[in-house]
Amino acid sequence: MNTGPLESFQALRTAAARMPEPAESTAVTIGLVSESSPPFLVTALEAEARRRGFHWRVRGEATEEVSGGLLALRGVEDEAAERPDYIIVIPAVEALFEQFLALPATERARFGRERAEAWRLARRAWADTGVTLWWATCVPFVDGLHGFGLGIAHSFRRQMLELHDSLLQAATDETNLRLFDLESLAAWHGRETVFDPRWWQEGRLAFALDFLPVLAFHLVNSIEEAAGRVRKVVACDLDDTLWGGILAEDGCDGLEIGPSGTGASFLGLQRWLLALRDRGVLLALCSKNDEAAVLEALESVPGNLLRLHHFAAWRINYAPKSENLRAIAAELKLGLDSFVFLDDQPFERAEVRERCPEVTVPELPMPPEERLPHLQSLNLFVQSASSLADAARARQYTEEAERRGAQSAHADYASYLASLDLQATVEALTKANLDRVLQLSLRSNQFNFRTHRYTRDELTAALEDSRRVWTILTLRDRFGDYGLVAVVEARLDDGGVAEIRNWFMSCRVLQRGMEACTQNCLVERLRAAGARSVRLAFLPTAKNGLVAELPGVLGWQRDGADPAIWRLTLDEFNPLSTPIEVIKP
Amino acid sequence: MSDADSIPPTVLATFRAVLDQPDLELTRATTANDVEGWDSLSHIQILVALEREFGVRFTAAEIADLKDLGSLCDVLAAKSGKSA
Numbered sequence: 076m077n078t079g080p081l082e083s084f085q086a087l088r089t090a091a092a093r094m095p096e097p098a099e100s101t102a103v104t105i106g107l108v109s110e111s112s113p114p115f116l117v118t119a120l121e122a123e124a125r126r127r128g129f130h131w132r133v134r135g136e137a138t139e140e141v142s143g144g145l146l147a148l149r150g151v152e153d154e155a156a157e158r159p160d161y162i163i164v165i166p167a168v169e170a171l172f173e174q175f176l177a178l179p180a181t182e183r184a185r186f187g188r189e190r191a192e193a194w195r196l197a198r199r200a201w202a203d204t205g206v207t208l209w210w211a212t213c214v215p216f217v218d219g220l221h222g223f224g225l226g227i228a229h230s231f232r233r234q235m236l237e238l239h240d241s242l243l244q245a246a247t248d249e250t251n252l253r254l255f256d257l258e259s260l261a262a263w264h265g266r267e268t269v270f271d272p273r274w275w276q277e278g279r280l281a282f283a284l285d286f287l288p289v290l291a292f293h294l295v296n297s298i299e300e301a302a303g304r305v306r307k308v309v310a311c312d313l314d315d316t317l318w319g320g321i322l323a324e325d326g327c328d329g330l331e332i333g334p335s336g337t338g339a340s341f342l343g344l345q346r347w348l349l350a351l352r353d354r355g356v357l358l359a360l361c362s363k364n365d366e367a368a369v370l371e372a373l374e375s376v377p378g379n380l381l382r383l384h385h386f387a388a389w390r391i392n393y394a395p396k397s398e399n400l401r402a403i404a405a406e407l408k409l410g411l412d413s414f415v416f417l418d419d420q421p422f423e424r425a426e427v428r429e430r431c432p433e434v435t436v437p438e439l440p441m442p443p444e445e446r447l448p449h450l451q452s453l454n455l456f457v458q459s460a461s462s463l464a465d466a467a468r469a470r471q472y473t474e475e476a477e478r479r480g481a482q483s484a485h486a487d488y489a490s491y492l493a494s495l496d497l498q499a500t501v502e503a504l505t506k507a508n509l510d511r512v513l514q515l516s517l518r519s520n521q522f523n524f525r526t527h528r529y530t531r532d533e534l535t536a537a538l539e540d541s542r543r544v545w546t547i548l549t550l551r552d553r554f555g556d557y558g559l560v561a562v563v564e565a566r567l568d569d570g571g572v573a574e575i576r577n578w579f580m581s582c583r584v585l586q587r588g589m590e591a592c593t594q595n596c597l598v599e600r601l602r603a604a605g606a607r608s609v610r611l612a613f614l615p616t617a618k619n620g621l622v623a624e625l626p627g628v629l630g631w632q633r634d635g636a637d638p639a640i641w642r643l644t645l646d647e648f649n650p651l652s653t654p655i656e657v658i659k660p
Numbered sequence: 661m662s663d664a665d666s667i668p669p670t671v672l673a674t675f676r677a678v679l680d681q682p683d684l685e686l687t688r689a690t691t692a693n694d695v696e697g698w699d700s701l702s703h704i705q706i707l708v709a710l711e712r713e714f715g716v717r718f719t720a721a722e723i724a725d726l727k728d729l730g731s732l733c734d735v736l737a738a739k740s741g742k743s744a
Binding site: 276285 | 677678680700701704705708709712718719720723
């Protein structure tokens with residue numbers, strides 16, 4: 076397989092679409108909890124997995140704050156049939172900076188520890204489930220408030236270091252926590268590549284679109300590696316790969332290998348291979364050469380580091396390299412899918428890719444000094460603390476945890492919501508909020524009962540129409556302001572019956588009791604307008620299945636045989652309990 | 661199709677690739693409402709793909725001011741110095 080991330084999001088989608096549909100039996104379910112808007116991440120992860128022959132089903136949960144998202148996922152999870160095999164948690168440093176600034180200046184020196192504690196508590200709801208959490212570290216960030224701010228206790232930089240420090244400790248203490256080093260990955264690629272302020276502003280997407288293939292590549296690597304798809308062997312070509320020059324032409328004394336000049340590039344690669352061997356990766360030699368000459372040269376070429384005894388197996392002959400790799404695999408009793416093949420010749424790489432598609436074949440760029448940084452950046456040899464034994468043991472806990480865990484997660488989540496100090500305001504349609512109502516009506520797909528898309532003209536006309544009853548809510552919590560997030564438009568007839576014409580909400584505020592809060596406010600405003608009952612005809616689309624049964628939860632009754640028609644008698648409605656305080660403007 | 665109404669081939673090819681609709685036809689008057697699948701997510705993908713294709717970068721304000729495909733082509737032409 077050709078190895079390395081694809082260069083653009085579009086290229087990744089195209090490449091994935093060319094791959095055959097993976098077998099359903101190989102499917103892995105992933106819960107993604109991210110402060111970066113999930114849809115693009117979900118697409119990138121599923122496409123990258125598919126490109127590599129894995130079947131990932133990724134369910135994205137948008138969240139303003141990852142501990143809340145993680146608890147919310149646990150809260151709904153016991154109702155859903157399918158428990159994720161893994162959860163990926165991706166905090167966004169831009170969101171953390173907003174949370175940081177939302178604190179009074181005097182409290183900012185505690186930000187890192189407090190976030191770490193909130194994250195730890197959220198993880199505890201998953202502790203007994205056997206589900207492994209992959210937690211991303213944060214992209215580097217310079218806030219420009221204190222220079223770099225390293226020496227200042229209340230600087231964001233220092234607080235992020237403390238947050239990461241706590242994560243490192245947690246990864247030692249908690250058996251189901253793995254860290255994904257997004258901080259290193261982002262530092263390697265640079266901020267210009269990683270972040271695009273336009274998409275953060277437009278849609279809270281914390282990554283540049285064309286960085287997503289890189290992120291997905293490394294996440295798929297990490298998780299599939301932990302699942303047992305480990306690369307165990309590096310099979311190397313010799314001439315112009317492990318040393319510079321051709322043994323048969325340049326002779327032992329003419330080869331470039333050593334501490335200075337071009338030889339240093341090759342020596343650096345040899346040192347790196349030796350370090351891989353130190354941690355258990357096997358080395359093999361696969362060279363088109365005279366065997367006797369090579370065996371002698373390995374020991375006698377001045378400056379050469381890798382000797383014959385470092386190689387677990389070798390095939391030095393003129394047969395096709397694919398055949399030699401198969402022979403080495405048979406000798407070592409290892410599958411070809413655990414092999415990485417290094418060769419400077421494009422022809423040899425192509426031959427192996429063609430005939431042994433299971434083998435990982437990275438590009439080996441020229442000039443030689445570029446090769447080691449390229450191989451390092453691919454992160455082919457992921458090693459996490461996990462082992463298959465851990466995973467098996469963890470699964471045994473699952474059944475017991477299903478009974479205990481769900482309830483405690485509900486309790487934890489309620490207290491989490493209470494701690495957020497959620498406050499909503501309710502208002503009618505005005506010139507001031509018209510633009511945002513228009514925008515939200517165009518964008519909301521999932522939490523949208525009727526998916527009526529407004530036009531500006533229609534809304535402007537509605538400003539004058541007293542038969543339309545608007546319930547428009549904004550929400551804020553102690554971390555910041557979500558802005559205008561929910562809209563209900565009802566139309567009142569002369570007989571005191573109201574008809575819901577449109578009802579939609581931003582999915583950013585799901586799982587906060589906002590549905591119930593909207594319902595309470597709606598009833599209050601309809602009563603004030605003189606309505607006695609209200610009717611809601613749900614219009615199903617491909618995306619709004621989320622709310623199909625919600626009216627029943629909110630106290631509505633089915634109206635007749637059509638399951639999409641709901642009715643609520645306003646006199647009989649008792650306000651629902653919510654964690655949200657409604658502020659009258 | 662008149663000249664004033666024609667869409668540059670690279671722009672058309674980008675829309676077709678991102679939206680996965682090989683037979684898609686566009687005019688300068690086309691808006692997102694006219695094209696199935698041209699939603700807020702694919703909109704960002706289209707803009708990023710066009711930026712790569714033309715070697716330009718839109719500002720957030722330019723993106724907000726786009727009215728139809730004609731205005732998108734005009735911005736591309738002005739920024740790239742090519743007739744887009």
